[in-house]
Ligand code: IPM
């Protein structure tokens with residue numbers, strides 16, 4: 001589908017309602033590129049396309065794993081951010097008034113519960129520590145709700161080693177000792193920030209994949225894969241971007257759809273390419289997007 005900045009600038013159209021309904025009811029999954037373009041200074045199209053899909057399809061869980069690839073970070077590190085993806089400070093409610101600006105952050109129990117439940121299940125599956133990032137010392141209402149529901153789930157999941165941490169202290173500990181973290185759960189805003197930081201442990205924005213899904217499956221289309229990075233307008237169209245984040249996002253999508261062997265084949269191909277020394281510029285090499293993609297494809301069985 002053509003929707004993006006180019007299409008918006010040419011037609012004034014972001015994501016038409018009919019196309020949205022088609023995606024919602026006519027497809028099982030979406031593979032999403034990246035949005036953001038300086039030619040649309042207010043980011044209107046990003047909001048109307050990406051946030052519309054996340055919020056409209058109720059894709060509450062945004063999963064952002066960080067596992068360094070050969071040569072991109074410390075071996076064996078395995079961090080996973082579970083970011084609430086539809087509300088909080090990104091609920092798009094607020095106003096600009098003379099001398100005053102307001103952005104509301106709305107947190108609802110069903111979405112927060114869904115996100116936390118997914119994070120608890122994953123931490124139990126991995127047998128790793130689960131950390132909630134919050135600022136309930138200041139954001140008493142919204143983050144207070146997060147801490148309360150976290151404690152509720154903690155009681156129901158005694159098998160999970162879980163702790164709640166103030167996000168500022170968490171960030172300091174994360175940089176100093178990333179291995180002391182396993183799964184990190186966070187609201188939309190904090191999760192957005194934390195997942196860029198964790199991406200830096202594994203080669204940066206170019207390699208970070210992500211998957212969003214609706215655990216309660218309100219519509220036929222209940223999953224969207226997209227790289228963590230944006231559209232990188234400074235290098236767009238110049239054959240310089242790293243395709244790995246996008247390729248690994250497809251692997252996450254395959255796994256989610258129950259295609260585990262296919263997911264592993266894709267991940268293995270990326271690992272092999274890096275083991276052979278294939279590197280785009282962001283990883284210190286000189287391969288272009290197309291060349292990197294071809295080398296990865298050539299590793300497929
Ligand atoms: C991300 C991006 C988006 C977000 C932008 C493009 C709206 O930064 O997916 O992390 O903030 O959610």
Ligand code: MG
Pocket residue numbers: 192193196228
């Ligand atoms: Mg972001």
